[in-house]
Each structure stands twice: as C-alpha cells, then as structure tokens.
Amino acid sequence: DNQMTQSPSSLSASVGDRVTITCRASQNIGNYLNWYQQKPGKAPKLLIYGSSTLENGVPSRFSGSGSGTDFTLTISSLQPEDFATYFCQQSYRIPQTFGQGTKVEVK
C-alpha cells in the first residue's frame, strides 16, 4: 500500500493565523493528492483535488501544492469555521489510502 503520512497530527492556532499541513506519500503519486475537511459528527468534505485545484465553493484562503511525494495544504488566514480535522488522500493507486489526519484546534 502507498502509505500517507501527515504532519503534524494536531496543531493549535488562532483566528487569522497561517496554517500549513504536510502530507508525504511513500511512493510517487504524481498529482493524485486530495484534501478533505471533516467537522465533528459530519461526513468529510472535499476541499482540493489534483494537489492544487479547489473544489467549487471552497474559499480561496485554502490552497494546495506539491507533486510526487510531498504535498502541502495551506490556510492563509484561519477562520472560525476552519477548526476541523484535515485528511489527505492519494488516489493514484488502489487502495486509495488516507493520511491519519491533522486536527486544527483553537489556541
């Protein structure tokens, strides 16, 4: 399996902070990297696909970058509604594994 390793596992931040989450794949996955946001008690929501393309309706403060094995999700100015858990996922090969998640908490 292609292992996906996210860091950090959790972070504390304040509204307005710039937040960066990284995701590393154990094998080259090209640009087949997606990011999801999950809030407590809710289904995950697609934020970014293909490493850097924002899903319709996702605010522009979210951005993604990277290719190959190293990827980044950045929130340029954290908003109250952004406190959640974020997961990366590789969709290059089956099984299309997820990272373990990064919980963004209030500082």
Added chain:
Amino acid sequence: EVQLVQSGAEVKKPGESLKISCKVSGYRFTNYWIGWVRQMPGKGLEWMGIIYPSESDIRYSPSFQGHFTISADKSINTAYLQWTSLRASDTAMYYCATKGGVPYDAFDIWGQGTMVTVSS
C-alpha cells in the same frame, strides 16, 4: 443535485450478518465509481473499496482481507456494503462516496454515514 442517502444506524451482535445501503440520486448511477470508507470511533478514514456499477467492477483494499462484500443494484441506484459475520472491531461509521464530478478520482460527494455498533 447529486445525493447519496445511506441507511440508518445498526446495532448488531458479534457473528450476525448485516447489509447497509447507499442510495444515489441526481446522476447516472452506472457511470461513476462509488466507494466505501470506514471511520472507527475517534480515528481516521480508511479506504475499504469501490464499485463501478455498470460493469460490476469491484476493487477491495487488501487491508480488510475480504471480511466484507461490496455490491450494487442498478435497478434501484443503490450500492451496498455487507458482512456475513460481524466482529466487535467492525464498530464504526461507514461512509459511501462517489467520484463523478471531478478529475483525479477524488470523492466529491459523500453520504451522511451509517453508524454500525457490534456488541454482545
């Protein structure tokens, strides 16, 4: 509007069988892959498998070692996840999701989830 509506929460005993469903509306059911994702309590997301209903093409994650079966009924636009003998460790939230609207095989539409509790 594309919607995935999952069946309701289940409480079962170890060894019992179970089939949960995911009904799709708003798009041509047979044209897109539908996947299943497990989330154990307080844990992350685990990719279980996917099905392409028009060809009954099914791919499973080796990590689950064939413990469940994925199927679909094209006549009623519904995908299924089924166990013949549940274990306590199957206690989890199960999501279906489809990858039809965007490239790179991302899951762009998700069901609301089905909570499965297995306890004696």
